[in-house]
Amino acid sequence: MPTKAIVSEVKTLSCSNSWRNYFFLKITTEDGITGWSEYDENFGSPGVSAVIAELAHRLIGQSAFTHEHIREDLRNVTRPGSGGVVGQALGAIENALLDIKAKALDVPCHVLLGGKVRDRIRVYWSHCVSYRTRTEHFTPGITDIGGVRQIAREVGEKGFTALKTNIFHYDEQDRIEGWSPGFSRPHEPGRNVERKTRTDLRKHLQIMREEAGPDIDILLDLNFNGKTDGFVSMLREIEDLDLFWVELDTLDPKALAYIRSKSRHPIASCETLIGLQQFLPFFREQAVDVAIIDTPWNGVWQSLKIAAAAEAHEVNVASHNFYGHLCTMMNAHFSAVVPNMRIMEIDIDRIAWDSEIFTHEPEIRDGYLVLPDRPGWGTEPIEAALAKHPPLPTLGMPKRVSIPRLSL
Template sequence: MKITGIETFVVSNGFTPPRPWHFCAIRTDAGLTGYSEFGSDGITRGLVGLVQDLGQRLIGKDPTAVEKHYVDLYRAVRQAPYGATQQAIAGLELALWDLAGKALGVPVYKLMGGPHRERQWVYWSHLATYRANNWKLFGVKPLRSLQDLADAAREAPARGYTAFKTNIIWPGDPARAISQGRLGPHDQVATRDIVKQAVTQIGAMREAVGPDVGICLDINVNFKPNEAIRVGRALEPYDLFWLEIDNQDPHALAQLKSSVRAPICSGEQLQTVRQYRPYFELHAMDVVKVDVQWQGFSAAKKVADLAETYELNIAPHNYNG
């Protein structure tokens, strides 16, 4: 079986602002096709171009030699590693794993050593956040008031979730949220208005769901560490399950971790053990975010194995849900 072609597909999901989904298909002369989802929004043309360019290196190759192809692709981009480049490699590698599983007639998890568990604890991610701009798309009521936020929180336990994650949201017409690291006028400063709204919102959600439902707050890359400390300390009465933040400086993240009571979750923007290791060595996070789609199965598994040696749990991440 040999690889004969690489195709990419960009699909609109109807979100406002636009947030396209990217898919890759690797075709073979045996009639089998491996599929994957890759990348994130904002750099669609660049990502698709990278997948197409790197994918040409796979033409004529055996798709089941997944690890070899991953290493070869990584070596090909040593001068521009990580970021979109790694996301493109991941898109190809994930499609190769899909092909390998189909060729052998087994699910990919069996190629990775088999399952560790039959059931997986999950939380509701970005609860209420996407309703700020896309409530019509989801067929739910808009977030016009604090009561609407509280009602949204109640939906989590009602649907069987024991934890949920949200962002700082201002209800209104229209509602708005600080989410996904998007640019804003606050310039990574936790203004009085932001801290006040975080306290008001999380307080209302905690009152709505009671003490036994975990509440995670994701502040992405929206605050400098000293500003994130202000947010974290202000929310201490509400017993966050974790405070999630991304930061490119492991020392800065370690400072935050030592300054707030809530466990710190981080790492979704990191790729491969080379980027995670400095954070692990400083014990800069309590929960490790690992995005398989952004770095690939092989790299993600190595990160998870390394996290185990530092007594850290991981929380899988998928940017596209």
């Protein structure tokens, strides 16, 4: 073995992504090998960096080759608070240790994970329309139906074969606005699905189909933006449309199984779950057609165990991936080795400096990501470039929206 890969330093870094922040973990060994991972504090997860800092001392002096031992040690000392941001911190640590191990052996990470079963991974253009409604960050911005039509055509023109979109309301002038009460936009704690939401959803999907054409697969993400009756009502509204899958989130596996029983479309879910134990009830209840795994949250090594359990239940998996290029490459190595992979998420609309802060960008040809054979994950952040874009002072969380004042 050319090195013992003994951990000597654990460091977190962050930079602005214009409308949120990127977060990275850098672990360095005594002999100068650096392992990187990307994690997130934007998607309902403030505090992951603080957890990593609290656990860092337990890594010092340990060999990255024993990443499973290290993770179990960290899981044991955090067991009463397992999951959530604690689970995500463990996932970030595991992923950085895997990068070290692969670099020490001078192999790409997919070799450590069992070896690739495919050289390229089909991807879908995620947040299609959604990101461009953030007109101050993405160009061209989308404010109305004309922009919706334009981006739907662009998907095929750029060689992609699938897109995923979200829920939008249209006003009388066909201006659009996203509808996501599950994320407090707007603040509607009941998450009730009214007639306008259903009819506008149908209108939006029909526009996307008209412009994208018959050969583009359309995926719909409903997120947490409903409860059981609301999800069923939306599925009923769009049951005759041609969709690749409908993605939605609920933490009750029996509720999801009921929703799936009422759907004519395949159901994808589970992207916010952490650990095999949380996934198993959804498999046992036959609640999903596709289980979405967030490998930055879970750790790629642990995600392989989840994918194997899904395979045993005749369920395919997909990669949850709406972060930076390092997360994309971590997901790509996972997707390349998992036999029961369905498709991989990727964001195509990017901020201006994404290409500056990573050593390599993902290579996408004809709607497929081509897996690199560079050691480790195949890309890493450039620290000097990160420093040029200081993180936003909001801990990565979205700005507070207006909440109706309650009378006391």
